[in-house]
Amino acid sequence: MAFRLPVVSDPEIPEGAEVSASGRLPRWLKRPIPRSNSNHMTAGLLDELKLETVCDNAKCPNRMECYSQQTATFMILGAVCTRPCGFCAVHRGRPPELPESDEPERLAEAAARLGLKHVVITSVTRDDLPDGGADHFYRCVVAVRERTGATTEVLTPDFVHCKPSLARVIEARPDVFNHNMETVPRLYRRIRGPKSDYAWTLQMMLDVKKYDSSVRTKSGLMLGLGEERAELIDALADLREHDVDFLTLGQYLQPGEKYLPVVRYVPPEEFDELGEIARGMGFKKVASGPFVRSSYHARDMAETAV
Template sequence: MDTVTTPPRHPEKQHHIDQSPLKKPDWIRVKPSSSPVFRETQNIIRKNRLFTVCEEAACPNIGECWSKKHAAMMIMGDICTRACAFCNVRTGKPRLLDSNEPKNIARAVRQLDLHHVVITSVDRDDLEDGGAGHFADTIYAIRADSPTTTIEVLTPDFLRKEGALETVVEAYPHVFNHNIETVPGLYLSVRPGARYYHSIRLLDRVKQLNPMIFTKSGIMVGLGEKRNEVLQLMDDLRSANVDFLTIGQYLQPTPKHHRIERFVTPDEFDSYKIAAQTKGFFMVSSSPLTRSSYHADEDFKSLCLARGRK
């Protein structure tokens, strides 16, 4: 049986209503997993009372990744303060932060024996620091429990949160990822709570604060963007010295989210990859099923080799 996403978790989120969904092409289909390792990963996540972006964002790669004990942790709850038109995570008033979450994450990382872990979060505009301190606490907890594990953070934009970025950078993650998501012309309809050039400046600021931290960003295609807009976005990211770019197909979580304008072909993804490499990105992952945390461990190793680091 072929599937693409898990069943909608949050049907109450309302955005653009798609009256005529496009038929999914063969290249976007994946098979679910029922392997014992998948169940073991699921049990570890449940026992430590954690959320994962794999589940909350209805990632199509969850079967493959969890069958390898790879899970991307999502901190600060499962309720976001923003309502992006592409995202399956619930929107509303978040709960108080769980002070035990950093050590629970660290325990799960050790139990999963992760050599590389991705830590992401919901947007927490309600917090004075946007959750930056919680990110730092989580990094420190993982490092204390699993000192050889490399740590990648995928953060919000910390819009209007003075000093927040500095707090995360000071904790020294190996990779700082912030997804630009789409071209600037689509921000009002796709990412209305964010600002394109703020996100570019955020990534640039990471390099200014600590040039040794790898920076990474990702976009979705199939939302209505034009090729020349994607190429300009690449130039904007390279002007901010971003090292690693991910490009994947947007998949509509529910009929109430932003519609898919088209399915980008594998050949087009290959063309985007060549263009990005030509522009100077050290690592590029570009395919229909590419996601920020998909094969992140393997990509980090390749990135280190490309930059001549161990």
Template sequence: MTVKPDWLRVKAPQFERVGKVKDTLRDLELNTVCEEASCPNIGECFQKGTATFLIMGPACTRACPYCDIDFEKKPQPLDPTEPLRLAEAVRRMGLNHVVITSVNRDDLSDDGSSQFVRCIEETRKLSPKTTIELLIPDLCGHWDALATILEAEPDVLNHNIETIPRLYRRVRPQGDYARSLELLQKTRELAPWIYTKSGLMVGWDETEAEVKAVMDDLRKVDCDIVTIGQYLQPTQKHLGVKQFVTPETFAEWRKYGESIGFLQVVSSPLTRSSYHAEQVQTLMKQHPRSKSYHQSSVR
């Protein structure tokens, strides 16, 4: 299947706003997942003045066959100036909510956790009112690295489950479905005041029942937010699209997710894990959480 249906066509962005965001990113020498992963929403997000920052890259130590991020280049040592440059971009762009993600850095002894922490610290110095969402890899199951990240207290901890268990070997060969669920469960246990989030892509011949089963698994580990979007093949060398899921089916998954207790379900063909991520601020006002309350309740 190569012809996209009408519901996957996006409007061309206004160049003036997009160009301003790109100028900021180039000036500060920052990468974004919007560009590196060929996100279809790049025009809309750049036009609104938002971006999802990609740290520790652009080279990745894994070769997921759906992802357009480069895995052929050799990963470089971490840049100690990157966190400050990222924080400066957040300040210049006036972001109320920022999403920070990374490539996989399985080559690092701490899986990159210290760089996430420094990005949080520097951002809070320059933009103390900005809420911070981290979209992290599975950290190879090193829960001490996860604990290090959580101690820095991001507002939202996101880790994508990506696909259904049956397709893991084909779609995410270096990942592990149970490990991803455990990461979310550990986050809830270690820092119950932090909002947890996960997402998956569809279009690889999964059934509606299988998608709902993943949503059930995410709720079993008390995941707060789930995103579901249509997979689009970045290039001919990547996994192909097996089916284009209809907007009606995405709407059904949204209703199902809400019925089983997710605080927020973002489900549509163009949804990506950080698409409209700033909406979490409304959720945080409606369902406030306090670190001091959780700590006092276990004494």
């Protein structure tokens, strides 16, 4: 039995969107807890080097799995975000400090001690900084490459209306540039906040290739927020038209009561179908499934792409 959430009367949420009446997660969203001392080792190292991860701050459901495999997605520029996105558990407010000058070296040290071959670097949004933190991204990518020789992937904010910031990040020559679209145009500002701009996001992906055509571009969307199938397919087509190489599709999970509710839990077979559709559109690599996140198994995606 299922019921319609009270919010479905909102004109932005389609009729018929349903979740479980019990409020419990469907069976496909239940998974065993990994048993490994590596989980504690990774957490201890991050604590020792005073590094933040999106795994912890965003309450990622894959945290224990990734930590047990001695990997993590590093989150630079602090743990306070200037954007009030309705889906994200990262603390929002006014960041109390400027970027830490030694953070690139500490990040590179962690990557070296974990033996990472592919390092994913993301950040909170820092609208309070003139460049949005772009130069700090540059320094982190360079530090990791010089220390470890690992490939690098950046998952950046939108640097809205500040193209020089994007150019500075690409100047560091990350192997993969990732910026998540997150949702369809109709829901964009409701999900991502008033400063977000769908057209800007798409243009930014094209601009990456203009700055350096060797950089692979990547984007992802969360499903289950009220998007309709046709508009989702249109959004994927927009990404391909803007030369995006890699795509991730995952299930949105509400991180707490004050965040946007889940409108629908998308079954695994539907994720499989959408993945096939996306591959048919020409994405070089697609990861599509309930637990997929933008940096989940990122090394595999980067290495196995044609």
